[in-house]
Amino acid sequence: MYSFKNKVFTRFLGYIVPLCILMFMLVLVTFEYINYQKSIKALDKKLNTLSSAYSLLLSEPVALKDKTKIELLSLSLISDPSIDGVLVKATDGTIFESYGVAGNFDEKFTARHSINHSIEDAYKKVGTIALSMTTDVIWKETKNRLFYELLLLILLIISLLLSTRIAYVNSIGIRLKNLLRSIRNFSRTGVHEDITVKFNDEIGEVINAYNAMQKQRILSRKNLEKYQAKLVEEVNETKRLSQRLSYEASHDLLTGLINRREFEIQLNHLISTAHTNHKESCFCFLDLDQFKIINDTSGHIAGDELLKQLSALFNDKVSSRDVIARLGGDEFGLLLPNCNMSKAKEIAENLLAEIKSYKFKWEERSYRIGASIGVVQITQYSENIETVMKDADMACYMAKEAGRNRVYLHNENDLLFRRKLQQMEWVSKINSALEKDQFQLWYQPIVKSHGEKNCQTLCHFEVLVRMLDKQEIINPGRFLPAAERYNLSPQIDRWVLNKTLDFVGNSPEILDELEICSINLSGLTFADEYFVSFAKHKISNSKVPPEKICFEITETAAISNLSVALMAIQELKELGCLFSLDDFGSGLSSFSYLKNLPVDFIKIDGEFIKGIHNNPINQAMVKSIHEVGKVMNKKTIAEFVESEEDIATLKTIGVDYLQGYAIQEPEVIPRKYLRKSIEV
Numbered sequence: 001m002y003s004f005k006n007k008v009f010t011r012f013l014g015y016i017v018p019l020c021i022l023m024f025m026l027v028l029v030t031f032e033y034i035n036y037q038k039s040i041k042a043l044d045k046k047l048n049t050l051s052s053a054y055s056l057l058l059s060e061p062v063a064l065k066d067k068t069k070i071e072l073l074s075l076s077l078i079s080d081p082s083i084d085g086v087l088v089k090a091t092d093g094t095i096f097e098s099y100g101v102a103g104n105f106d107e108k109f110t111a112r113h114s115i116n117h118s119i120e121d122a123y124k125k126v127g128t129i130a131l132s133m134t135t136d137v138i139w140k141e142t143k144n145r146l147f148y149e150l151l152l153l154i155l156l157i158i159s160l161l162l163s164t165r166i167a168y169v170n171s172i173g174i175r176l177k178n179l180l181r182s183i184r185n186f187s188r189t190g191v192h193e194d195i196t197v198k199f200n201d202e203i204g205e206v207i208n209a210y211n212a213m214q215k216q217r218i219l220s221r222k223n224l225e226k227y228q229a230k231l232v233e234e235v236n237e238t239k240r241l242s243q244r245l246s247y248e249a250s251h252d253l254l255t256g257l258i259n260r261r262e263f264e265i266q267l268n269h270l271i272s273t274a275h276t277n278h279k280e281s282c283f284c285f286l287d288l289d290q291f292k293i294i295n296d297t298s299g300h301i302a303g304d305e306l307l308k309q310l311s312a313l314f315n316d317k318v319s320s321r322d323v324i325a326r327l328g329g330d331e332f333g334l335l336l337p338n339c340n341m342s343k344a345k346e347i348a349e350n351l352l353a354e355i356k357s358y359k360f361k362w363e364e365r366s367y368r369i370g371a372s373i374g375v376v377q378i379t380q381y382s383e384n385i386e387t388v389m390k391d392a393d394m395a396c397y398m399a400k401e402a403g404r405n406r407v408y409l410h411n412e413n414d415l416l417f418r419r420k421l422q423q424m425e426w427v428s429k430i431n432s433a434l435e436k437d438q439f440q441l442w443y444q445p446i447v448k449s450h451g452e453k454n455c456q457t458l459c460h461f462e463v464l465v466r467m468l469d470k471q472e473i474i475n476p477g478r479f480l481p482a483a484e485r486y487n488l489s490p491q492i493d494r495w496v497l498n499k500t501l502d503f504v505g506n507s508p509e510i511l512d513e514l515e516i517c518s519i520n521l522s523g524l525t526f527a528d529e530y531f532v533s534f535a536k537h538k539i540s541n542s543k544v545p546p547e548k549i550c551f552e553i554t555e556t557a558a559i560s561n562l563s564v565a566l567m568a569i570q571e572l573k574e575l576g577c578l579f580s581l582d583d584f585g586s587g588l589s590s591f592s593y594l595k596n597l598p599v600d601f602i603k604i605d606g607e608f609i610k611g612i613h614n615n616p617i618n619q620a621m622v623k624s625i626h627e628v629g630k631v632m633n634k635k636t637i638a639e640f641v642e643s644e645e646d647i648a649t650l651k652t653i654g655v656d657y658l659q660g661y662a663i664q665e666p667e668v669i670p671r672k673y674l675r676k677s678i679e680v
Helices: 007-055 067-078 119-123 136-189 202-250 260-277 291-298 300-317 341-357 385-401 415-436 476-485 489-505 508-513 523-527 531-540 555-560 562-575 590-594 616-631 644-653
Strands: 083-090 095-102 126-133 281-289 323-328 331-336 359-362 365-368 370-378 407-409 439-445 460-469 472-474 516-521 549-554 578-584 601-604 635-638
Touching: 007 136, 136 202, 202 260, 260 281, 260 323, 260 331, 260 370, 260 385, 281 341, 281 385, 291 300, 291 359, 291 365, 300 323, 300 331, 300 341, 300 359, 331 341, 341 370, 341 407, 370 385, 385 407, 385 415, 415 460, 415 476, 415 489, 439 489, 460 476, 460 489, 472 476, 476 489, 489 508, 489 516, 489 523, 489 531, 516 578, 523 549, 523 555, 523 562, 531 562, 549 555, 555 562, 555 578, 555 590, 562 578, 601 616, 616 635, 616 644
Parallel strands: 370 407, 460 516, 516 549, 549 578, 578 601, 601 635
Antiparallel strands: 083 095, 083 126, 281 331, 281 370, 323 331, 359 365, 439 460, 460 472
């Protein structure tokens, strides 16, 4: 099969080969021409030879010659294709013999003239022998030979072109076949092998384009595979991240339990189920007892480890259909679907027993812990998730109030429970009063025991607070326990301090006569690390001299965190403020702490003052407190003085100041003395 190697060879076939054929034809014609000339020369030579042969007959009488020889000689000459005529003449011009055409003599013979002359001609001499030579035969032969040679050359050229064309067509078919086979293989296996390009023609360009396209497809496929792999990896990573975010959104990261958000979703589902199917379930609210001790003594890392270990314990002990969650801090929630109250109590008590028996070890220390568990039933009458959570929290609080480390079953008819529930209801009222400025300042004078009974001017008084609710004046005994329980008392105390400084500072007639203004501080306020700086800032920027401000703190609040109390008292005393120790004598170790507290006044607990005139024991207690105060250079104040007899007895004992209904009942501070409320 003929094949072209490259484009140069193709051009060779297109341009060089025709030129070579032309040159070959020229060479062939030249060669034939040379042969023709050689034939002419051979004819001339032959003519010379014949002339020599005939020269023997010249100048001889015919009679001396054999007429037959002459005739045979003439016939032999005429048979030569290059001699077309023979003419024999005598010297006198008589023709003895003639054959063919004697063109040289301008004579043409169409018939043979035999030698049939008379005898007298026999003695005539042969004068001329004429030979008529022709090149037509030679030219004809040369022309025929040249024709057949050219014909053969043309046939060879045609055969060459046909074979080339056939080879080219075959190469197209083969290349197309290879191309189709490559396409089928690629579509079947995805593997591409380059097709060898032998022709740089259109098909070759197609194959080159196909090779390039397949390489690009393979490259694109590889890039696509890389992109798909990367995309799959990103999708998987996104899925993992989504799962992680979903897990983190619904689980507590420390313990692995579900968090409060997810717990409330499931609790809400149980409440909806109870409304629809009337199926009862239970919710156990669990709060660890004394967890703060572990945090304070061993650090928060130990506390976190305890939470993780207890969470693992809870997971092992509760049923797979039950839901345990960490609600926050050391609080946990347990949902018991399709469970009545008695069964829930049994489960809660078993869980509490596991907690009690658990020993937590950290470094060289070991701890025993407990828990308070409140159990509330979820029924078709359960209002909503807020109500259920509130009841469960209150039930847990009741368990703590009852002595901790126990289970309390929620019961709306329980008197103590209802009282605590009322405290929780006070929370919203307190917040509303703070927001709407619905508290009211009152005052009650504190007078010297050996001065005037009725204080005509506000020279020494205690600031009191009341709440306004729909024009009702609410005494602090009703809302302050709830404020203490739910950490709202610091906000109330700040409001009171602001309003008191406002009232006194904007009342020149009161400020001039004022000796001491007493302001109560709750234990939570005193433990607030930011309150001291707040109080110093407010007092420093008010018109009231610091030495006219006396802060009253209860004995219980002072000794519950003695170091914090000492630091707070010291800072405010450096500013010039005074301090009074309220409810003194209510604790078992009152005297032992008194020497460590740099207070200016000792306010004797009202339980010792009520009816003191006919109670010798209380008289002895008050007398001893007064004497100790006198030795320590601290003034004593008797509160809850309710009768003239009590006044007389207290004067006899020598108590420095008196306060109570027998002196003067509390009165409201007129609003004309108060500016618009400022945020505390």
